[in-house]
Each structure stands twice: as C-alpha cells, then as structure tokens.
Amino acid sequence: MTRDLIRASIEASIATKQRLLAACEEQIAALVDAAVACLRGGGKLLFCGNGGSSCDAAHAAGELVGWFERKQRKGYAAIALGHEVPTLTAVGNDLGFDEIFARQIEALARSGDMVIGFSTSGGSRNVVRALEQAKAIGLSTGALVGERGGPVAELADVAVRVPSTNTARIQESHLLCVHILCASIEERV
Numbered sequence: 001m002t003r004d005l006i007r008a009s010i011e012a013s014i015a016t017k018q019r020l021l022a023a024c025e026e027q028i029a030a031l032v033d034a035a036v037a038c039l040r041g042g043g044k045l046l047f048c049g050n051g052g053s054s055c056d057a058a059h060a061a062g063e064l065v066g067w068f069e070r071k072q073r074k075g076y077a078a079i080a081l082g083h084e085v086p087t088l089t090a091v092g093n094d095l096g097f098d099e100i101f102a103r104q105i106e107a108l109a110r111s112g113d114m115v116i117g118f119s120t121s122g123g124s125r126n127v128v129r130a131l132e133q134a135k136a137i138g139l140s141t142g143a144l145v146g147e148r149g150g151p152v153a154e155l156a157d158v159a160v161r162v163p164s165t166n167t168a169r170i171q172e173s174h175l176l177c178v179h180i181l182c183a184s185i186e187e188r189v
Helices: 002-040 052-065 085-094 097-108 125-136 150-155 167-188
Strands: 045-048 078-080 114-119 140-146 158-162
Touching: 002 045, 002 114, 002 140, 002 158, 002 167, 045 052, 045 097, 045 125, 052 078, 052 114, 052 167, 085 097, 097 125, 114 125, 114 150, 125 140, 125 150, 140 150, 140 167, 150 158, 158 167
Parallel strands: 045 078, 045 114, 114 140, 140 158
Antiparallel strands: none
C-alpha cells in the first residue's frame, strides 16, 4: 500500500509539472521578467502567502537575500511578509487577519517594488488585500496560484496558474517556480 502511494504521488507530481511546462512557460517567463526589472530598477520583492505558501514566500526571499546557486554574489532585496511575529499578531489582533500583508506593504513598500502573492486557491483574502494595496500605491504585482486563479490571479499583473486543483501538486509546482525565479535572477541581475 505504501509503495502504491509513493508511486502515485510521484507520478501525479510529474504529470502536473509536465502540464505546467506545456501551459505556463510564458507566464513563468513574464513573472521572471517583472521580478528582474524590479530588482534592476532598485526595487525589492515582497512575497506573501498562508501556511505552506507562507513557507514558499520565505523560501523565495531567503534564496534571494542569501543565495541560490551562485554563492559569490551580492544579496538581492526581498522580504517574506508575515514572518515578524509581533507585527503579525498586532495587526491581526487590531485590524484583522485579512489586513496583515496589506498593512506591511503600506509600511514597507516603495515605488518600484513588486508584490508576489502565493495562493493555491487563488482566494486567500489577505493575499487579495495585499495585491489590492500594492495596486493602490502603484506597485507591480505577481501571483502563483492553482488553475482556478481566483481574485489573486485577477489582481496580478502576471499570474502563474499551475494546472491543478490539488493543493500538494500546486505547492510542489510553486516551489519549482521559486527555484526558476531565483536561478533566473542570479543569471540576469
């Protein structure tokens, strides 16, 4: 039984990534182009998401501030929103959970920055509010979502819609997109 689960999970992940390649190559390239333009222009990347997607946001920021494959390079300006516990709990308590990322964008973002939201459902209200806030102050926006897209994709200037409705398969593909983004930034910035 366990071996069947292992094989089925790996095969499903491979199949999703094959669909990602077939359907999303242009979307991924557009996201990379926007992020590269942001960093080249002196802006910073602000990532956000919930749960596993929050971990993907932190992973992306960590690879860019630290390094991905090129160890002898300068750090790139990137922040994972929602990882400062006092801010997270204060804003969540005082303004509500929906506002946690929007408030940080209000406080931290500047002209030329880019906000990239992760949401497997495409409907995470706090990610929606983050992109709304980013748009209100004139920032570029990106999104990594599942095939439903939802309001998160609709608000993004560029959205990568992983062709799946399975949360695990979407998150696995988001991580691949993060690695492609980081490798591309290291190559081009």
